[in-house]
Amino acid sequence: MDEEIDTRKINNSFLRDHNYATEADIISTVEFNPTGELLATGDKGGRVVVFQREQESKNQPHRRGEYNVYSTFQSHEPEFDYLKSLEIEEKINKIRWLPQQNAAYFLLSTNDKTVKLWKISERDKRPEGYNLKEEDGRIRDPTTITALRVPVLQPMDLMVEATPRRVFSNAHTYHINSISVNNDYETYMSTDDLRINLWNLEITNQSFNIVDIKPANMEELTEVITAAEFHPNQCNTFVYSSSKGSIRLCDMRASALCDNHSKFFEEPEDPSNRSFFSEIISSISDVKFSHSGRYLMTRDYLTVKVWDLNMESKPLETYQVHDYLRSKLCSLYENDCIFDKFECVWNGSDSVIMTGSYNNFFRMFDRNTKRDVTLEASRENSKPRAILKPRKVCVGGKRRKDEISVDSLDFSKKILHTAWHPSENIIAVAATNNLYIFQDKIN
Amino acid sequence: MFPKGTKRKFSDSGDEPAVGGEDMNQPSSVAVRMLSSYSLQRQALLDMSLIKLQLCHMLVEPNLCRSVLIANTVRQIQEEMTQDGTWQIMTQALSAANAAAQCSAERLVATEVLCRQTEAAQGEQVPKPFPAVGSEGCPAEEEEEVVVEEEEEGEGGVTMSTVSSQAPTTYLPGTFGMDPCWEEETEEDEDSEECGSGSEEGDSDRLVEDSRTAEQVFGTFEIKNPAPSPDPALEELFSDVDASYYDLDTVLTGIQSVPKMGPYDLLESLSSHGPSPLSSSTSCRSDLNELDHIMEIIVGS
Numbered sequence: 001m002d003e004e005i006d007t008r009k010i011n012n013s014f015l016r017d018h019n020y021a022t023e024a025d026i027i028s029t030v031e032f033n034p035t036g037e038l039l040a041t042g043d044k045g046g047r048v049v050v051f052q053r054e055q056e057s058k059n060q061p062h063r064r065g066e067y068n069v070y071s072t073f074q075s076h077e078p079e080f081d082y083l084k085s086l087e088i089e090e091k092i093n094k095i096r097w098l099p100q101q102n103a104a105y106f107l108l109s110t111n112d113k114t115v116k117l118w119k120i121s122e123r124d125k126r127p128e129g130y131n132l133k134e135e136d137g138r139i140r141d142p143t144t145i146t147a148l149r150v151p152v153l154q155p156m157d158l159m160v161e162a163t164p165r166r167v168f169s170n171a172h173t174y175h176i177n178s179i180s181v182n183n184d185y186e187t188y189m190s191t192d193d194l195r196i197n198l199w200n201l202e203i204t205n206q207s208f209n210i211v212d213i214k215p216a217n218m219e220e221l222t223e224v225i226t227a228a229e230f231h232p233n234q235c236n237t238f239v240y241s242s243s244k245g246s247i248r249l250c251d252m253r254a255s256a257l258c259d260n261h262s263k264f265f266e267e268p269e270d271p272s273n274r275s276f277f278s279e280i281i282s283s284i285s286d287v288k289f290s291h292s293g294r295y296l297m298t299r300d301y302l303t304v305k306v307w308d309l310n311m312e313s314k315p316l317e318t319y320q321v322h323d324y325l326r327s328k329l330c331s332l333y334e335n336d337c338i339f340d341k342f343e344c345v346w347n348g349s350d351s352v353i354m355t356g357s358y359n360n361f362f363r364m365f366d367r368n369t370k371r372d373v374t375l376e377a378s379r380e381n382s383k384p385r386a387i388l389k390p391r392k393v394c395v396g397g398k399r400r401k402d403e404i405s406v407d408s409l410d411f412s413k414k415i416l417h418t419a420w421h422p423s424e425n426i427i428a429v430a431a432t433n434n435l436y437i438f439q440d441k442i443n
Numbered sequence: 444m445f446p447k448g449t450k451r452k453f454s455d456s457g458d459e460p461a462v463g464g465e466d467m468n469q470p471s472s473v474a475v476r477m478l479s480s481y482s483l484q485r486q487a488l489l490d491m492s493l494i495k496l497q498l499c500h501m502l503v504e505p506n507l508c509r510s511v512l513i514a515n516t517v518r519q520i521q522e523e524m525t526q527d528g529t530w531q532i533m534t535q536a537l538s539a540a541n542a543a544a545q546c547s548a549e550r551l552v553a554t555e556v557l558c559r560q561t562e563a564a565q566g567e568q569v570p571k572p573f574p575a576v577g578s579e580g581c582p583a584e585e586e587e588e589v590v591v592e593e594e595e596e597g598e599g600g601v602t603m604s605t606v607s608s609q610a611p612t613t614y615l616p617g618t619f620g621m622d623p624c625w626e627e628e629t630e631e632d633e634d635s636e637e638c639g640s641g642s643e644e645g646d647s648d649r650l651v652e653d654s655r656t657a658e659q660v661f662g663t664f665e666i667k668n669p670a671p672s673p674d675p676a677l678e679e680l681f682s683d684v685d686a687s688y689y690d691l692d693t694v695l696t697g698i699q700s701v702p703k704m705g706p707y708d709l710l711e712s713l714s715s716h717g718p719s720p721l722s723s724s725t726s727c728r729s730d731l732n733e734l735d736h737i738m739e740i741i742v743g744s
Contacts (some may be wrong), residue, residue, distance in 0.1 A: 084504075174507055175506070222514075280512045280516065
């Protein structure tokens with residue numbers, strides 16, 4: 001794949017050195033908009049940066065639509081919950097775009113507790129020639145006004161402004177892990193560890209609780225919700241995944257409270273692989289419907305699974321992401337890496353799936369050819385516009401040149417968030433505080 | 444962590460595998476060693492999990508999913524240990540241990556030494572404020588009270604609240620560290636509301652601490668009815684030193700050195716944050732050190 005690196009530029013004045021990764025710059029979510037023209041990233045410091053694809057120009061065909069910064073804004077601020085004496089992190093957990101209905105763009109961004117609807121709009125004209133004030137804003141002395149004029153719109157430099165249009169707050173006791181916009185484009189759902197709430201995009205002071213798995217006695221809590229998503233085509237259907245490795249599909253037409261699932265997807269445990277960590281590694285960190293709506297993809301710690309919605313007993317396909325970690329689970333438990341939540345994505349045609357791993361590696365699986373590849377998102381190991389070289393991790397025994405042994409993997413360099421353009425082969429990969437954008441090589 | 448130099452003794456107790464015992468024949472000693480290694484691994488995992496549960500961020504709510512997964516792991520280990528019978532031994536030893544510890548000044552000195560050593564280990568750790576099991580660090584449920592099942596412990600063992608699915612005679616520290624992480628303690632003064640501790644009876648062992656978080660940690664190690672006199676056989680057991688224990692940890696965890704933190708480290712950090720501990724807390728701290736020490740020896744050996 002041809003590689004273009006689009007490293008985020010830090011504009012804040014307190015940062016001197018671009019190489020020094022402050023925690024606030026760690027990217028926590030990446031999402032293309034429905035047309036792929038825009039790419040939004042959220043970070044741990046509560047900021048959202050939106051990139052826009054350049055118009056393709058005939059003069060420079062090889063610079064096929066690069067992404068440049070379009071807008072940057074502070075979406076969430078750190079808050080303090082006085083009642084519980086706890087800080088509420090401003091880290092953006094998820095961003096979801098709304099389909100475009102007019103000239104402005106809308107996206108939902110959420111931290112642990114509050115969802116916000118942001119409007120991003122362009123302004124390239126401004127009115128000039130007011131009667132009551134000067135161009136610089138000073139009020140004119142009324143006695144000096146002798147004639148009236150009609151203000152005229154004059155062109156100005158393009159300005160992109162982001163304004164918060166709705167704030168959906170105070171609906172979640174636990175931490176929000178997912179948001180998903182419904183196909184009806186009127187409602188969306190927000191999911192925390194124990195509950196799922198349904199919102200109308202226009203109404204901020206109430207939401208409906210549609211799933212509640214909180215036990216009456218919290219001592220009995222053994223399972224939490226880890227992710228949820230609406231079906232892409234059926235506005236009444238959604239799925240949610242759990243920390244025990246199961247997925248429940250619910251139909252909102254069945255009842256107001258969807259505690260009873262319509263379908264229950266779970267793979268029976270393999271007794272030969274049983275260990276104390278079996279449950280932890282079966283916890284699903286991400287669930288995504290295919291674009292067609294026919295399949296479901298789930299990511300647990302070591303694998304990615306594709307499920308057919310019509311078959312609940314076992315997944316259709318299972319792909320090993322980094323099975324060589326199976327023997328290292330105790331160490332990974334000790335350093336907490338076993339709790340890392342990797343995401344997974346489909347390509348536009350649902351033929352390829354992608355997910356991240358450690359050491360800045362990410363993996364792609366072609367469902368048709370059954371081939372897979374491991375690539376690396378790093379500045380040191382690849383130059384801009386160079387084709388990415390496939391990587392290999394060697395498990396034991398002889399290590400060939402270019403291979404990396406399991407023990408040399410850097411577990412602090414994890415790729416948790418990736419995104420795939422809705423129709424083209426362009427991917428965005430977040431590696432800690434850097435964003436990489438890769439696209440297919442053109443001949 | 445353990446005073447070195449004490450020779451291991453062949454254990455008289457039939458429940459404990461005697462590694463390196465002279466009168467065991469070869470094949471079974473290998474099996475026994477493997478079994479014991481598994482037990483050690485399991486114990487190490489249990490300790491690690493308990494520490495993870497207790498380390499909550501003071502300022503930010505910890506991840507509920509992570510806490511639930513760790514708690515489930517702890518429960519799973521405990522279930523296994525209960526089936527093995529190891530759990531019974533441990534809790535019985537704990538009750539006797541506490542009684543023994545109270546009477547022996549020597550042991551108190553030894554644990555003071557332990558405390559100083561572990562301070563060095565603590566220094567390597569990421570400095571985080573620990574409310575230990577405090578509700579402050581955990582997602583709270585407003586107006587929710589911890590429903591603690593109080594188990595009367597006839598032998599004076601450690602009182603811990605049980606998960607309803609368990610048989611009444613098994614004692615699980617399963618709830619300490621876990622429940623407070625999910626719920627807010629609304630009753631500070633009521634002893635019976637302490638997570639995992641059951642009702643108090645004005646024990647001399649009980650720590651007097653204003654920080655509720657400390658109470659919850661200590662409460663789990665509370666002894667309700669200490670046995671009157673120490674058992675000489677048990678004392679012999681206590682003098683065993685399991686030197687292999689700390690090697691196991693480094694082997695298991697591989698890459699980095701585990702800062703071996705037990706509840707006594709938490710106590711130290713708590714006292715450094717909270718108000719100055721009263722004198723009774725120091726003796727109880729030693730008791731807790733001793734308890735942990737004993738627990739590790741008994742189960743580990």
